[in-house]
Amino acid sequence: MKSMTQVNHVVFLQPVANQLTWLEAKSENGRLLVVSAGAQPLRDEETEESAAPVSNGLLENLGGVLEAAAARLRLGWFTRYEVVFVAPSHRLTARFMDTPACEDDTLRDLVSFEVSEALQIPIEGIAWDYFVSSAHGVGSDKHLVWIATRKTFLDQLLSAWPADVLTPNQVTSDLWAFYEYLLGTDPYALAEPSVLVTQDGERAAITVATRRAIYLTRSVPLTRPARFDDVNGLEARGLVLAQEIERTLSYVADRFPQGSIQSMVLCGFDEWPLDPVRETAEHNGLRLSRLRLPDVAARFETEGVELSAAHLPLLCMAHGRLASGIAGPNLLQVESAGVSWGSFLPEAALPSRKFMTTAGGLLAVFLLMWAGKGMWYRQAVAERLERGEDLIQLATRLQREEQGLRQLGRIHVNYADLFLFLAETLPKEILVKTINIDAKTGVDLVLLGGNNQNAVEIQQKINESPYFKDMVVERAAFESDKPVIYMKGKLRIAG
16 A cells, blocks of 8 residues: 545546546535546547557557546646546455454455455565454454455556656555445445445446445456347447346345345436336335436536536546545555655645655755765674674573473473364464463464464464464465464463
């Protein structure tokens, strides 16, 4: 995730169908303004029928499309702004996840476990992030949704992106924008389990959610199958959408008994005939409601800007970023976040990104030359200190081990039964990599293999045993392409 500052001027870009839709919005004195909006074709109309899919067309024509869009934006030399690129939903994977109570760093390790297992590739090859609902409330367990894509897609996108033209600060999905807009504007929305259906060009994202969490999300194509060849194009897509909604309800039938899901919210689909969807809602006892472009646009001052139905997700995202202060997940890599001089100045007093990039480059060259003259001396000193530190660390470790052995000799613990308990409790695919037992500092247990669900189950069983107590999952990580679980706790010492 790439760190983002609180900037009140944002440009949103999203490929939809055969065009790149863009929206420029800002907040000013408590007002939400749409400064400009439009769409740029990704390919010529003459070659539309034979052209490549939108993702390929986007990469091939990205430079020209971005330059054309940038020319229509109202960005001044001193305007601080951020650029948000909304990735096509079919290039992303999104999953719901329950996690135990843990620190933020441990939470990211647990999520990375699940992401790598779901995509079946090493985590180093995945760009991912997660978000928790703003209405989640205070609690120990977390209910989150993670999104992920292969890093090759991001690499292709960023390599095709022209230099110094609307450089993206965030790559995300639009799922969280619809969800958080409903939470922030309607206190009764999603109060009970609901089906949220959002339009993404010729695709749809179908989600089952409550105010507390998202439990399932699917991105489905709405192309016309062969059996609908005799049906009008939009009518056929409406039939496909209704079938996919019915299929989604069957997927979650084990978690949500019949009658517990009570509503359906359609976002977009303004020009679609939705009779099949209405019939599906009635058949399943769902109350149908709509979220359309005028509903969201009414919260902005548009200043005469013409908006189309394709701008609906971007308006929801602008509302989340500018009105609610919710940035959403970001697939770009982490950058160190810190307090900068710019955070204490108003936006109008700060230069644009291009000006700051040039000035920052000159400053970096000066600092590099100034620091270079003392580099050889510091390196020589560091090498000698490192040799001494290694000897000190070895002596300290040996001393701790000696003290630990003496302490363990005075503790009444049946170690044979303890190790036999571990062998019988751990699943076959999980091995004990190391175990360190100390009467004062406790137990450090490192397991090789397994996943997040295994870690939760093992933690519960170990704490219920007569040998361990207060055992928690400290962190989880991939080491040499293998999952490793780190646990920490205490011994139950007999009196």
